[in-house]
Amino acid sequence: MSIEGWEKLLDQFRTPLFDAVKYHVKRNAVPLQIPGHKHGNGLVEYKEFVGENVLRMDLNQTRGIDIIWDPTSVITEAEKLLAETFQASAAYFLINGTTSGVQTMIMSTCKPGDQIILPRNVHKSIFNALILSGAKPVYVLPEISSELGIVLSITESNLRIVVEKNPTAKAVLAINPSYYGVTSNLKSIVEAAHHNGMPVLVDEAHGTHMHFHDHFPVSAMEAGADISAVSLHKTGGSMTQSSALLIGNSGIDPLYIKQVLNLAYTTSPSYILLCSLDVARKQLATRGRQILDQLLELLKWSREEINKIGGYFAPDKVFFEESGNFSFDETKLLINVRKIGLTGYEVEEMLARDYNILIELADMYNILAITGLGERKEYLEALINALTDIARHTDRSEIKKIDAIQFNPEIVMQPREAFYSPKRSVPLEQCAGEISGEMIMVYPPGIPLVSMGEVITHEIIEYVKQLKLEKCTLQGTSDPCVNFVMVLDR
Ligand SMILES: Cc1ncc(COP(=O)(O)O)c(C=O)c1O
Missing domain, CATH: 3.90.100.10 (Orn/Lys/Arg decarboxylase, C-terminal domain)
Incomplete structure (x- = not known):
C-alpha cells in the first residue's frame, strides 16, 4: 500500500463526530437549551432503562457540534470519511432512513412529468417518491423464480429494450440487492443507461455491507452508479433509521443533491443516530472485511446444515448464478420450506411461538433470515435446531402451488x-x-x-x-x- 493509502486507512480509525459529542458529554455544560428533558432529568423512567449517556448525547444544535444541513466542521469531516470508505465523491448522513435517500435521488434527477425507468418490484418508499416528485414510472418487469416462488432481478437485455424505447427518460433506478438478496448485472445496467445519457440511481437499502468484501455482488459505487442510498442501519451496523446517500463520480452536483435533501430534513436530527453512523463507518472501513469473512463462513456452514435436514432448501450464490441470475448476497439466509408441507408463514409463526426465534420475513414458500455484523453462531444453531424439530413433526407432503404474482401493471393514471x-x-x-x-x-x-x-x-x-x-x-x-x-x- 502506498503512503497515501496508509494515511487514508489511518484516517478511517477516526470518528470526528462521535468524539465531539463524547467531549460535549464529558464537559457537562449547564444545559439552558433544548431538549427540555435536560440530560434525562425530565424523563427519568426512560433514562433508567437506556442509561444516562444516551440522554446526554441527545443534543440539538449545540455549540461545537456542527449542523447537519449546513456542516462546516466535524460533520463535514465525518461525511468525507464516509464518502472515502465507499469510494464516493461525496456522502451525506441520513436519519430518516433510506426512504429519504430514494426520495432525494429521484427528486434530484426528475422534475414533475419526467420519466424514470425502474423495476416494478420496488419498495413502497419509491412509489411514495414518485408521488412527491411527480415523476412518471416506466417499468422493467423482473423475472420470477417458479422454483423458489420469489421475484428475481431485472435482466440487462430487458432494461436495454425499455431504455431504447424511452430515450427521453431522465434516470434509471436499480435495486442492489433485492430484499431476498438477488442482484442484476449492475455494471451492464450502468453502461446501458450511461450510453443513453441517463444517470443511474441505486436503492442499496439491503446492500451496505457488499462494498466491504469481494465475495459479494458489486456495489453501486464500484459499478459506476451516480447516486446510491444505503441503509447502514440494516446491514452496516448503525442504529435504526440511520442511512447514507452516496454520490458517485459522474457529475451530478452534490450541492444540488444536498439542497433537495434539505427540503425535508429535520432541523433537529438525532446525534445518537448520527454518531452511530460515524462509528459504523469506522468499523466497516477498518474491520469490515474480517467480520464479513467470519460471517460468510458461518453462513456456509448453516446452509450445509439446513440442506442436510431434508425438505428445506437454502440456496447459495452458485445456485442463483447457475440459474441465470446475476448474483446473490449470501448474508441473506433464504430457506425454501415448500417440501416440508408448510407455508413460509406457518414456519415463521412456529419459530416465533414455539422457539422464540424471529426471522425477517416469510412468504408462501420461503422464510428469510437476515444475518449481520453482530451475528452469533448460537443464533443460527437455534434456527437449525428449530427447523430440524419442525421437520420431524410434519408429514412432509409438498404444499399446493400458488404462483408468485406476475407484475405487469396497467397504469391508467400517474x-x-x-x-x-x-x-x-x-x-x-x-x-x-x-x-x-x-x-x-x-x-x-x-x-x-x-x-x-x-x-x-x-x-x-x-x-x-x-x-x-x-x-x-x-x-x-x-x-x-x-x-x-x-x-x-x-
Ligand atoms: C428495498 C428497500 N428500499 C428502501 C427501503 C427503505 O429503507 P429505510 O427503512 O431505511 O427507510 C426498504 C426498507 O425496508 C427496502 O426494503
Whole structure:
C-alpha cells in the first residue's frame, strides 16, 4: 500500500463526530437549551432503562457540534470519511432512513412529468417518491423464480429494450440487492443507461455491507452508479433509521443533491443516530472485511446444515448464478420450506411461538433470515435446531402451488395524480377493473401488489384473498383487514 493509502486507512480509525459529542458529554455544560428533558432529568423512567449517556448525547444544535444541513466542521469531516470508505465523491448522513435517500435521488434527477425507468418490484418508499416528485414510472418487469416462488432481478437485455424505447427518460433506478438478496448485472445496467445519457440511481437499502468484501455482488459505487442510498442501519451496523446517500463520480452536483435533501430534513436530527453512523463507518472501513469473512463462513456452514435436514432448501450464490441470475448476497439466509408441507408463514409463526426465534420475513414458500455484523453462531444453531424439530413433526407432503404474482401493471393514471384524485371505498370482491387509489402490499418486503393509478385485476384479487387465508399481514389500505379498497371515483 502506498503512503497515501496508509494515511487514508489511518484516517478511517477516526470518528470526528462521535468524539465531539463524547467531549460535549464529558464537559457537562449547564444545559439552558433544548431538549427540555435536560440530560434525562425530565424523563427519568426512560433514562433508567437506556442509561444516562444516551440522554446526554441527545443534543440539538449545540455549540461545537456542527449542523447537519449546513456542516462546516466535524460533520463535514465525518461525511468525507464516509464518502472515502465507499469510494464516493461525496456522502451525506441520513436519519430518516433510506426512504429519504430514494426520495432525494429521484427528486434530484426528475422534475414533475419526467420519466424514470425502474423495476416494478420496488419498495413502497419509491412509489411514495414518485408521488412527491411527480415523476412518471416506466417499468422493467423482473423475472420470477417458479422454483423458489420469489421475484428475481431485472435482466440487462430487458432494461436495454425499455431504455431504447424511452430515450427521453431522465434516470434509471436499480435495486442492489433485492430484499431476498438477488442482484442484476449492475455494471451492464450502468453502461446501458450511461450510453443513453441517463444517470443511474441505486436503492442499496439491503446492500451496505457488499462494498466491504469481494465475495459479494458489486456495489453501486464500484459499478459506476451516480447516486446510491444505503441503509447502514440494516446491514452496516448503525442504529435504526440511520442511512447514507452516496454520490458517485459522474457529475451530478452534490450541492444540488444536498439542497433537495434539505427540503425535508429535520432541523433537529438525532446525534445518537448520527454518531452511530460515524462509528459504523469506522468499523466497516477498518474491520469490515474480517467480520464479513467470519460471517460468510458461518453462513456456509448453516446452509450445509439446513440442506442436510431434508425438505428445506437454502440456496447459495452458485445456485442463483447457475440459474441465470446475476448474483446473490449470501448474508441473506433464504430457506425454501415448500417440501416440508408448510407455508413460509406457518414456519415463521412456529419459530416465533414455539422457539422464540424471529426471522425477517416469510412468504408462501420461503422464510428469510437476515444475518449481520453482530451475528452469533448460537443464533443460527437455534434456527437449525428449530427447523430440524419442525421437520420431524410434519408429514412432509409438498404444499399446493400458488404462483408468485406476475407484475405487469396497467397504469391508467400517474401515481401523483392518482394520489390527489377523489376516491371511494369498494368491497375487495368487486374491485376488478377499478383503478386503485392506494397500495396493497405484504410488509416486509413492502413491494405493492398493486399501486395507485394501476388497474386491479381478478388475478390480484384472488392473490390477496389467498394471502388473507394464509393469515399474511397486508398493509397500505385504509381498511386494515383489506375487505375494502379505496379506488378512484371515476
Ligand atoms: C428495498 C428497500 N428500499 C428502501 C427501503 C427503505 O429503507 P429505510 O427503512 O431505511 O427507510 C426498504 C426498507 O425496508 C427496502 O426494503
